[in-house]
Amino acid sequence: MPRFSILTFLAAFMLIIAACGGDDDGDDAAMDDAPTPEPVEEVTDDDPEPTPVPDDSTDDTPTPAPVDDDTDVDEPTPEPAPVEEDDDDAAEEEPERADPELSTFVEGVDMPSSLTFAPDGRMFFIEVWTGTIRVVQDGQLLDEPFATLDIVQADGFTEHGILGLALHPEFEENGWVYAFHTVPDEAGNPAEQRIVRLTADGNSAVDEEIIVDGLPFGPNCCHNGGRMTFGPDGHLYVTLGDIENEQVSQDPENIAGSILRYTADGAVPEDNPLGPDNPVYAYGLRNPYGMTFHPETGDLWITENGPNGFDELNLIQAGENYGWPEARGFEGSDEHTRPIWATGESEAIGPTGIEIPTGEAIPELGGRVMFCDWNSGTARILDISDDLEVLDETSIDVTCNLDISEGTDGALYLSSTDTIYRYGPPLE
């Protein structure tokens, strides 16, 4: 993590404790301090190595692999993405194409996530712990936030805040911007989670409308979900983790531990797989993090954080049960849908944002499944065949902790905890 200061490193370490763990074994005190780099005994008690889980009946040490030279996580590969042989034709057609370059896009931001592009090229993103939605226009971060939402502040609630952002597919016409946030009570503690719809007037939000409220949240910090994206069907898909109560995930009537599906107005679509009164689209999930639709097939892919190891990449199908907590990784019975890819028991990477690039600007990445690896800060790249076999797994040496998104210029935009990078054709 050469680009990180030690403070950022420690803050990141604390966050990932919260991001992937959060159980009943006394680490809440550590979570309370997540944004600050103070050493806390409970943290040092945690083995900084990935801790194998000896007993399925107890939940796991909530410490995914910290960034550490001893981790089993694959080392960042200091090579550009491999050029596939079948890209030779493309290279011949466009011999002028220059190799992608990594550059800094925006600096000095706070937990930038949900990197989202308007058709006009503006980037909208959230700062998780400030509650703001920010805009980058013509390469410049605008000083004034698009909106600032009332949120639960980070102390002790590191996975609360503003957690997700999506622009309506017809944003150009209606200006609709959707945000998911944890709402505080008068004492500043979590009261509920909700989805609001803001309307853009230029680079400012006007009109705020609550379209879904009363969504559950974790009692401590974690697994609160909140990532959102619109599907090719025009409906809004939303992640919601198990809110640190794993038993809810196997109950399809309980909306936690699920992918939810709503109309753009926040209603339950009549054709939802578990009935017209149930927003659950798929369940049996622990802590689904990143979510994207394949640009060609329209399939929904998500990353999911495992308990300690058993991180997963899942292809989400309507109404299916993804196994948590009965199945971890490729474990489980046929009643559970297995992941397409997963780490083993000892490899905790903390997968976060996911993207499947079109490849318009970077042909060698077209159709690849890419996601950020929180622990190593790299972008993982999987080449997956039509019959869902993982053909190849690589990574590129870019900094990618929180989110990855293809911009309207075809470049990839990737975020660390304080910087957004651009990886793409050289700028003029």
Ligand SMILES: [Ca+2]
């Ligand atoms: Ca699973």
